[in-house]
Amino acid sequence: MRVLGMISGTSHDGIDVAVVDYDVDDDDATALVGTVLHTGSAPYEPGLRARLLAALPPAGTTLAEVCELDTLIGQAFAAAAAGAIAAAGPVDLICSHGQTVYHWVEGGRALGTLQLGQPAWVAEATGVPVVADVRARDVAAGGHGAPLVSFLDSLVLADGEGTAAALNLGGIANITVVGPRGVLAYDTGPANALLDVAILDRGAHPAGYDAGGAIAATGTVDEDLLALLLRDDYYAQPAPKSTGKELFHAGYLRAALEEHGRELSTPDLLATLTALTARTVADELRAHGVTRVLASGGGAANPTMLRMLAKEVPGVEVLTTDVLGLPADAKEAIAFALFGWCTAHGLPATVPSATGARGARILGSITPGAGPLRLPEPVAQEPRRLRLRTATEGAR
Numbered sequence: 001m002r003v004l005g006m007i008s009g010t011s012h013d014g015i016d017v018a019v020v021d022y023d024v025d026d027d028d029a030t031a032l033v034g035t036v037l038h039t040g041s042a043p044y045e046p047g048l049r050a051r052l053l054a055a056l057p058p059a060g061t062t063l064a065e066v067c068e069l070d071t072l073i074g075q076a077f078a079a080a081a082a083g084a085i086a087a088a089g090p091v092d093l094i095c096s097h098g099q100t101v102y103h104w105v106e107g108g109r110a111l112g113t114l115q116l117g118q119p120a121w122v123a124e125a126t127g128v129p130v131v132a133d134v135r136a137r138d139v140a141a142g143g144h145g146a147p148l149v150s151f152l153d154s155l156v157l158a159d160g161e162g163t164a165a166a167l168n169l170g171g172i173a174n175i176t177v178v179g180p181r182g183v184l185a186y187d188t189g190p191a192n193a194l195l196d197v198a199i200l201d202r203g204a205h206p207a208g209y210d211a212g213g214a215i216a217a218t219g220t221v222d223e224d225l226l227a228l229l230l231r232d233d234y235y236a237q238p239a240p241k242s243t244g245k246e247l248f249h250a251g252y253l254r255a256a257l258e259e260h261g262r263e264l265s266t267p268d269l270l271a272t273l274t275a276l277t278a279r280t281v282a283d284e285l286r287a288h289g290v291t292r293v294l295a296s297g298g299g300a301a302n303p304t305m306l307r308m309l310a311k312e313v314p315g316v317e318v319l320t321t322d323v324l325g326l327p328a329d330a331k332e333a334i335a336f337a338l339f340g341w342c343t344a345h346g347l348p349a350t351v352p353s354a355t356g357a358r359g360a361r362i363l364g365s366i367t368p369g370a371g372p373l374r375l376p377e378p379v380a381q382e383p384r385r386l387r388l389r390t391a392t393e394g395a396r
Helices: 046-055 063-088 119-126 136-140 150-156 193-202 211-217 223-230 252-258 265-287 301-314 330-342
Strands: 002-008 016-026 028-043 094-108 109-116 131-132 165-170 170-179 182-190 290-297 317-320 365-367 385-390
Touching: 002 063, 002 330, 016 063, 016 330, 028 063, 028 330, 046 063, 046 094, 063 094, 063 109, 063 119, 094 119, 094 330, 109 136, 119 131, 119 365, 131 330, 150 165, 150 170, 150 182, 150 330, 150 385, 165 265, 170 265, 182 193, 182 265, 193 252, 193 265, 211 265, 211 301, 223 252, 223 265, 265 301, 301 317
Parallel strands: 002 094, 028 385, 094 131, 165 290, 290 317
Antiparallel strands: 002 016, 016 028, 094 109, 131 365, 165 170, 170 182
């Protein structure tokens, strides 16, 4: 089955897409082989991104704005899907994450989650069935609805030795630890969320982010500000746990700088925020005895962030997921293609020990395409490992 996966993450900057042909391995019914046929990214139109950012908590908004954003984001996803299909050829199914705009957590428990990007626009534009709203079922089962990508991580790391961690550095950082004691995954704290806020507040880069960590590389970490930021209660909470821009937003950073009371240069501020990510991730890696880290997400293209992390965990191998045949900048889109495949085949696609749910669940709701909805026969054997390859190379 050729599945198109799509997601916009907590950086709110655009839509990542991946077309993957998933099939059960002919020689091993417990293994999937995924042939990555296409990956890409479609940035949000600047006006849409500005409206989206303006509506995010802690800002107030209206139901009218929520409705309009749901439509406009759905149309943006529809255009991204049409572009991916034009590049890669027809697909059998689309799995669209949409755009998270609110994650409702109280007392360490997730009570709800909201993603915008009406899937009907995607189905109408492509004629292809769409799996969407994939986080809600896990939340209904008592989980956090995150980090869902731990399911993919657990499959691609299944055959490794020792204790490995998949590290995703998006707006929020999350880890999936796979080792002799099983699988554990959770959000560790901010990755690019506060960095992006600082860049936008200070107009430091026209792209809206610190490309390659170049500005942070010229700064010096302010240890007093770092210590202040590290006092946040989130870091002491037990796993499983999840967070987002509901906590780590512009007002949060501005309040911390006001409490700090000293003016920082932009390079020093960015260096300190990068160190915050490195330190909070490293603390969790040390706690689990991780010996190998495989990074993905936007932060995986930030040498300054990876260098600071490696310094925090000497002796730990810090690589990107590209060594597994999993493009670091498209990992989440590839994961959502996997979720779509599992849903179509009647298979759960969650790791309860990671999300905190009562059990694994089949994810999402399905919007039919142009014709009758026809799903394949359910697969009895849940996959235990995943090997990825490109169309021109063998499985890894």
